[in-house]
Amino acid sequence: MQPHSAETRVRAASTEGGRRTRDRILRAAAELMFKQGVAGTSIPDVQRRAQVSASQIYHYFGDKKGLTAAVIEYQSTVKLEQQRPLLDHLDSIEALREWCERAAVRLDAVHCVGGCEIGSLASELSDIDPSARLGLATGFAAWQAAIESGLARMRERGDLGADEDVSALAVALLAAIQGGMLLSQVNQDATPYRRAVNVVIDHIADRVAAARASRPADR
């Protein structure tokens, strides 16, 4: 009977206070959905956390689906911006290790609760909300692109052989991160994440060594 997700009118905040309210709601929802899942987060939950009334949430986001979509976009862009300095320089084995280890430290800090902000949403929503799936695919694509461009630079530079499939390597690293975080979440221990990620980076390092070996004239 429901118009199947007719995107209800979502008014953009046009006043300063409105913008802050909208932001407070978004942050609260993002945090709750991350820790308890989307289904496990009710509108009243968000209300309490953000200290707003129901009307404000529906005023700015239309309905729960709209709020969820906003959270997906929020998490995608926020996580990306947070790591921008590192993400733009993933063009050496050391940089890759440093980047992945930073995530490991974060896992330690929260005792592996929640796993990956995007991965958790992806697992929960992919099969039941097509538009959410789209948004999440976009989020992952940005990550993959960041890794891939770093690897591509290494290849241009000659650190990696010209025949390396940097796209596949990027996907493998991303998968190791996601799968590793899931295993760490289940075991409440960051070790599986570290092992999974390190094995893939070791593999990339091996390829770098191989490229160097086949080019003995250098250095």
Next chain:
Amino acid sequence: MQPHSAETRVRAASTEGGRRTRDRILRAAAELMFKQGVAGTSIPDVQRRAQVSASQIYHYFGDKKGLTAAVIEYQSTVKLEQQRPLLDHLDSIEALREWCERAAVRLDAVHCVGGCEIGSLASELSDIDPSARLGLATGFAAWQAAIESGLARMRERGDLGADEDVSALAVALLAAIQGGMLLSQVNQDATPYRRAVNVVIDHIADRVAAARASRPADR
């Protein structure tokens, strides 16, 4: 106020018909929870699917949490038994590829809906249901053990160097599978899974080649 998951009395079926009913419920719940998530699966949903009345579900499983726990154990054992013949012989690169590719074919068949039976449950329940997390950790451990024992056999045989960390390699492969399935689910395309898994297996293959190279007297 609720005794926080006091495991309600769960009567084991003591009659033939009872056993079949219990089984029907379990299968229906497993399938629904796999495709729609635990939160997205209501008791009435299970009733319809299994053609039973509410009392039967509560009679055999106590409450929804009990049903969920039963589904976790069911999925863990079923998936393991299904693959038993392959799982017991993961002691060659070819066997590993064959095993992983079989999962890829399954993904293709269902258009990547659902991802991994256990991984999906793990992502949804790990942070909100401690006892479920335990059960899922056990399920993953069995998988890891199967991979690890295959790799250990390769090491004993000399296919892998004596210094290889087969435990880390097993975790990496399991993570690649889980992460790859997640990426495939989001992209509705089994390619990410295949790439992720193949990169890790390539890495193991490289180690095998290295072991062979350092032992030129053989063959």
Next chain:
DNA sequence: ACGAGATTGGAAAGGCAATTCCAATCTTTG
């Protein structure tokens, strides 16, 4: 300062889900 539109509070409608209950109806066993 005034009016339009933005923002907010809070109540209340409507629905569905989890769970309980009790009264049948089978099954098994002595």
Next chain:
DNA sequence: CAAAGATTGGAATTGCCTTTCCAATCTCGT
């Protein structure tokens, strides 16, 4: 066959959640 226990049907209870609605109150341009 009769009693005990297992199994089943289906209604009823309770509670929470999503969403809507309307009446304030606030903000801002003019």
